[in-house]
Amino acid sequence: MGPGPVNADPRVLRAMSAQLVGQYDPSMTAYMNETMALYRGVFKTTNEQTLLIDGTSRAGIEAALVSLISPGDRVLVPIFGRFGHLLREIAERAGAEVHAREIEWGTVFTPAQIEQAIRETKPALLAIVHGDTSTTVAQPLDELGDICARHGVLFYTDVTASLAGNTFQADAWGLDAVTAGLQKCLGGPSGSAPATFSPRAVEVINARKSIEAGIREAGDAVNAHPIRSNYFDLSMVFDYWGPKRLNHHTEATTMLYGARECARLLVDEGMDTAVERHRLHGAAMLAGVQGLGLNVFGDLEHRMNNVVAVHIPDGVTDDAVRGELLNDFGIEIGTSFGPLRGLVWRIGTMGYNARKDTVLTTLAALEQVLRRAGASVTGGGGVGAAYEVYQDAAGA
Numbered sequence: 001m002g003p004g005p006v007n008a009d010p011r012v013l014r015a016m017s018a019q020l021v022g023q024y025d026p027s028m029t030a031y032m033n034e035t036m037a038l039y040r041g042v043f044k045t046t047n048e049q050t051l052l053i054d055g056t057s058r059a060g061i062e063a064a065l066v067s068l069i070s071p072g073d074r075v076l077v078p079i080f081g082r083f084g085h086l087l088r089e090i091a092e093r094a095g096a097e098v099h100a101r102e103i104e105w106g107t108v109f110t111p112a113q114i115e116q117a118i119r120e121t122k123p124a125l126l127a128i129v130h131g132d133t134s135t136t137v138a139q140p141l142d143e144l145g146d147i148c149a150r151h152g153v154l155f156y157t158d159v160t161a162s163l164a165g166n167t168f169q170a171d172a173w174g175l176d177a178v179t180a181g182l183q184k185c186l187g188g189p190s191g192s193a194p195a196t197f198s199p200r201a202v203e204v205i206n207a208r209k210s211i212e213a214g215i216r217e218a219g220d221a222v223n224a225h226p227i228r229s230n231y232f233d234l235s236m237v238f239d240y241w242g243p244k245r246l247n248h249h250t251e252a253t254t255m256l257y258g259a260r261e262c263a264r265l266l267v268d269e270g271m272d273t274a275v276e277r278h279r280l281h282g283a284a285m286l287a288g289v290q291g292l293g294l295n296v297f298g299d300l301e302h303r304m305n306n307v308v309a310v311h312i313p314d315g316v317t318d319d320a321v322r323g324e325l326l327n328d329f330g331i332e333i334g335t336s337f338g339p340l341r342g343l344v345w346r347i348g349t350m351g352y353n354a355r356k357d358t359v360l361t362t363l364a365a366l367e368q369v370l371r372r373a374g375a376s377v378t379g380g381g382g383v384g385a386a387y388e389v390y391q392d393a394a395g396a
């Protein structure tokens with residue numbers, strides 16, 4: 001019950017135990033096409049270039065940024081938590097002239113602040129995190145696409161922590177590039193990064209196309225200034241996932257099975273229903289920790305549905321409480337980093353673990369462990385408050 005990774009859905013684990021097939025086996029290429037179509041549903045996009053990048057979520061971020069950014073490009077990175085710092089670092093390593101704007105952890109930017117920063121810095125690209133697990137808040141993105149379009153700026157976001165647990169619409173919100181991971185609300189293991197790219201982003205990336213020497217054929221592009229990573233060169237990755245089937249890398253077959261199953265589960269459930277499930281169980285967890293008498297960190301209005309940060313009560317040792325929860329109840333909750341280290345725990349309700357039984361069990365266990373650690377908690381207050389949320393939802 002931490003901020004991810006969390007337990008994978010058993011259907012995903014079963015899918016990942018299937019036998020391997022060859023890279024160009026018709027069933028493999030059919031799975032690739034099917035996975036592209038499924039993730040169009042997950043991201044709510046019609047983008048042709050919707051595919052998997054092999055590696056954990058940050059592989060998706062690196063691929064998007066290194067492929068979109070030409071050295072010297074100006075990039076605006078608004079930072080409201082740890083993963084904004086990661087975007088800045090990756091953009092800098094890709095050779096961008098990065099302009100960062102920072103606000104206090106636990107808060108989000110207003111659209112006016114972002115537009116002002118765009119006016120000041122005139123970037124080629126806006127790179128911003130959607131939900132930042134380090135602070136548990138989600139940056140509203142719905143107005144930023146129009147702002148970017150008005151100023152001719154490409155718009156990238158990292159939805160690793162938020163996708164499927166919080167409303168997200170790539171096309172309706174004007175996104176040009178979006179990357180994710182499986183290990184949060186998608187209910188899978190880490191190791192594959194679903195991503196989508198608008199026609200405008202594809203145009204920018206393909207203008208830099210340079211096919212590597214050993215697989216180049218007559219008429220293939222060669223560029224004196226290619227994308228600075230071979231592995232994450234999306235112009236070649238697009239050609240691998242497209243009809244050309246360029247022999248770029250060997251797709252991580254087992255991760256493809258897993259990623260495909262995550263998307264099948266979500267598309268079967270319905271994206272809006274999945275978001276509503278996260279909203280309900282997240283609300284029950286929030287009410288529960290408050291019902292125990294714990295204080296919640298961050299701007300509650302912009303809280304992510306799938307993770308809540310609670311202040312560690314005075315006099316209680318972080319490691320002792322998390323250790324007992326893990327050893328005595330088999331429940332993991334998250335610590336935190338940066339300015340929040342030692343100050344808050346992060347408790348997730350996401351993916352396969354966004355369920356009533358997990359919420360109630362976690363609250364019951366937390367009460368006992370906190371009591372043993374000497375904290376004053378409201379007896380029964382956690383489970384009771386969560387039950388009220390479930391009863392209200394059932395009555396609604």
Ligand SMILES: Cc1ncc(COP(=O)(O)O)c(C=O)c1O
Nearest residue numbers: 056057058083132133160161181
């Ligand atoms: C918002 C966000 N971005 C990126 C990452 C990095 O993901 P990974 O560790 O899968 O590379 C995480 C992981 O927690 C995250 O929450």
